[in-house]
Amino acid sequence: MPLVECVPNFSEGRRPEIVDRIVAAAESVGGVKAIDRSMDASHNRAVVTLVGEGELVGEAAFRAIREASLAIDLNVHQGEHPRIGATDVVPFVPLEGATMGYCIRLAHRLGERVGRELAIPVYFYEQAALRPERKNLPDVRNIGYEKLRDAVKTDPARTPDEGPKAALHPTAGATVIGARQFLIAFNVNLKTHDVALAKEIAKKIREKDGGLAGIKAMGFFLDDLKLAQVSMNVCDYRATGLDRVFDEISELARAKGVDVHESELVGLAPRAALGADTARHVKLRGFDAGKQIIEALL
Amino acid sequence: MPLVECVPNFSEGRRPEIVDRIVAAAESVGGVKAIDRSMDASHNRAVVTLVGEGELVGEAAFRAIREASLAIDLNVHQGEHPRIGATDVVPFVPLEGATMGYCIRLAHRLGERVGRELAIPVYFYEQAALRPERKNLPDVRNIGYEKLRDAVKTDPARTPDEGPKAALHPTAGATVIGARQFLIAFNVNLKTHDVALAKEIAKKIREKDGGLAGIKAMGFFLDDLKLAQVSMNVCDYRATGLDRVFDEISELARAKGVDVHESELVGLAPRAALGADTARHVKLRGFDAGKQIIEALL
Numbered sequence: 197m198p199l200v201e202c203v204p205n206f207s208e209g210r211r212p213e214i215v216d217r218i219v220a221a222a223e224s225v226g227g228v229k230a231i232d233r234s235m236d237a238s239h240n241r242a243v244v245t246l247v248g249e250g251e252l253v254g255e256a257a258f259r260a261i262r263e264a265s266l267a268i269d270l271n272v273h274q275g276e277h278p279r280i281g282a283t284d285v286v287p288f289v290p291l292e293g294a295t296m297g298y299c300i301r302l303a304h305r306l307g308e309r310v311g312r313e314l315a316i317p318v319y320f321y322e323q324a325a326l327r328p329e330r331k332n333l334p335d336v337r338n339i340g341y342e343k344l345r346d347a348v349k350t351d352p353a354r355t356p357d358e359g360p361k362a363a364l365h366p367t368a369g370a371t372v373i374g375a376r377q378f379l380i381a382f383n384v385n386l387k388t389h390d391v392a393l394a395k396e397i398a399k400k401i402r403e404k405d406g407g408l409a410g411i412k413a414m415g416f417f418l419d420d421l422k423l424a425q426v427s428m429n430v431c432d433y434r435a436t437g438l439d440r441v442f443d444e445i446s447e448l449a450r451a452k453g454v455d456v457h458e459s460e461l462v463g464l465a466p467r468a469a470l471g472a473d474t475a476r477h478v479k480l481r482g483f484d485a486g487k488q489i490i491e492a493l494l
Numbered sequence: 495m496p497l498v499e500c501v502p503n504f505s506e507g508r509r510p511e512i513v514d515r516i517v518a519a520a521e522s523v524g525g526v527k528a529i530d531r532s533m534d535a536s537h538n539r540a541v542v543t544l545v546g547e548g549e550l551v552g553e554a555a556f557r558a559i560r561e562a563s564l565a566i567d568l569n570v571h572q573g574e575h576p577r578i579g580a581t582d583v584v585p586f587v588p589l590e591g592a593t594m595g596y597c598i599r600l601a602h603r604l605g606e607r608v609g610r611e612l613a614i615p616v617y618f619y620e621q622a623a624l625r626p627e628r629k630n631l632p633d634v635r636n637i638g639y640e641k642l643r644d645a646v647k648t649d650p651a652r653t654p655d656e657g658p659k660a661a662l663h664p665t666a667g668a669t670v671i672g673a674r675q676f677l678i679a680f681n682v683n684l685k686t687h688d689v690a691l692a693k694e695i696a697k698k699i700r701e702k703d704g705g706l707a708g709i710k711a712m713g714f715f716l717d718d719l720k721l722a723q724v725s726m727n728v729c730d731y732r733a734t735g736l737d738r739v740f741d742e743i744s745e746l747a748r749a750k751g752v753d754v755h756e757s758e759l760v761g762l763a764p765r766a767a768l769g770a771d772t773a774r775h776v777k778l779r780g781f782d783a784g785k786q787i788i789e790a791l792l
Contacts, residue, residue, distance in 0.1 A: 198624070293625075293626065294626075295629065297598055297618065297623045298624045300598050301598070301602050323594070324595045325595050326496070326595055327496070327593065328593055435707075
């Protein structure tokens with residue numbers, strides 16, 4: 197039974213009763229659990245985390261998208277975050293027993309169905325992208341609903357992958373659907389006040405500046421602990437795992453005479469990202485497998 | 495217009511007229527070209543390289559599979575190479591304008607159709623695999639037709655992804671369909687007789703022994719040129735490109751006081767694998783973009 201995570205983003209961050217309805221629609225599929233939800237009023241946006249067996253999560257995502265299309269009208273939606281749809285983005289993420297290919301198929305099938313049954317145009321992104329220029333979410337989404345509404349009529353570069361080809365849904369806009377690896381938020385705290393060192397290490401290890409594959413990193417000073425921190429998103433733990441990035445940071449710090457104090461996992465991680473000895477090796481603070489390994493929550 | 499390559503393998507390497515019929519069936523789709531075919535009598539196997547626009551190549555692959563299922567009977571097929579089907583393996587490979595996600599979708603759609611219309615069971619592999627244990631082709635295929643015919647009836651680990659679930663096709667067996675990156679055969683010749691150095695470098699750079707992502711490598715002595723050669727398959731040029739692997743080999747050779755003589759491309763490469771300066775940088779011998787860049791052949 198392949199397990200997947202699905203993290204749909206909805207353009208509603210102010211009316212909790214709407215998000216309740218969307219979550220209820222998703223959880224009406226037996227075996228699917230919404231293990232997390234968050235709302236942001238200034239972004240006017242909600243993020244829901246669904247987990248369960250792949251086919252069931254695909255059905256739950258469909259029902260959530262349908263509910264959002266009935267409850268949210270993009271024409272009266274305001275918020276700081278760029279968005280193009282009532283359901284804005286829907287990534288599928290492989291967990292235990294699932295491959296990326298399996299999640300890509302879930303994304304493609306969901307997109308086909310959303311286009312056909314709900315008449316909402318769909319763009320595929322990241323691993324599910326059908327066009328190279330749609331791999332990056334911002335390139336698909338940052339035009340925003342209001343501009344896309346016009347552009348879709350005239351600009352072939354904006355033609356949807358599924359659903360109506362030349363007009364957005366009159367209230368629900370369009371939806372971006374795709375597949376990606378699990379995103380792990382991982383921080384390493386250094387035994388130093390020197391935030392410049394944390395920033396320097398962050399720059400060395402992040403992919404953008406020629407560092408490690410899938411690593412996004414920044415340096416911060418933690419006021420409470422009085423320590424410098426390298427704060428990361430580990431975007432492809434199969435390419436660069438927690439052990440690897442920890443070792444790299446340790447080595448760079450040690451070269452400046454600084455030790456690592458501890459590391460921390462913010463939120464959840466998939467089981468496959470933590471080897472038998474990883475938690476000890478990376479000095480993970482207060483790690484609780486029963487609460488932080490996503491598959492253990494099911 | 496996304497271009498793709500498709501390289502179906504058929505269990506027929508002795509009767510050219512059968513391979514002719516299969517190729518004719520594929521090329522009956524306008525716009526699809528068979529740019530290469532090879533037959534091996536002892537393996538009793540043929541490999542055909544189709545290129546063209548993605549949807550058309552998908553249609554061509556379907557017609558080739560259908561023709562092979564009419565012309566080849568696995569029950570009387572003998573050959574040294576492991577195989578499970580009349581059409582044994584069908585990989586889709588992204589070329590200019592195509593993503594891996596696009597090729598995965600072509601694979602999944604073809605598999606669904608082959609299962610439904612031809613009643614041939616289908617297993618998905620590599621990037622299109624739906625189960626982690628099916629990513630590796632040998633794990634899916636090396637059981638062979640005769641054993642799989644029984645195993646499919648009793649062993650849930652052998653249940654096909656598409657098509658009939660509990661019995662192979664009576665003559666065409668089963669087919670493995672998937673998506674992968676373009677495989678580039680790339681060799682670097684060293685100015686030395688010392689084959690041990692080539693073998694040592696090969697070991698250092700190949701992925702299997704902790705080297706570079708997607709690199710398979712061996713060391714040889716070239717009798718004609720009297721040079722040692724590092725012979726490679728570059729299996730994921732987006733992870734490790736020709737420049738990168740060349741630089742790595744140059745550096746390892748130079749550390750032993752040896753220079754690189756030249757490199758060679760065996761067969762074709764996709765345009766995206768050769769930057770503006772790559773051919774010069776890697777000292778590519780006799781490179782002819784018009785004949786060796788696959789997109790240029792269309």
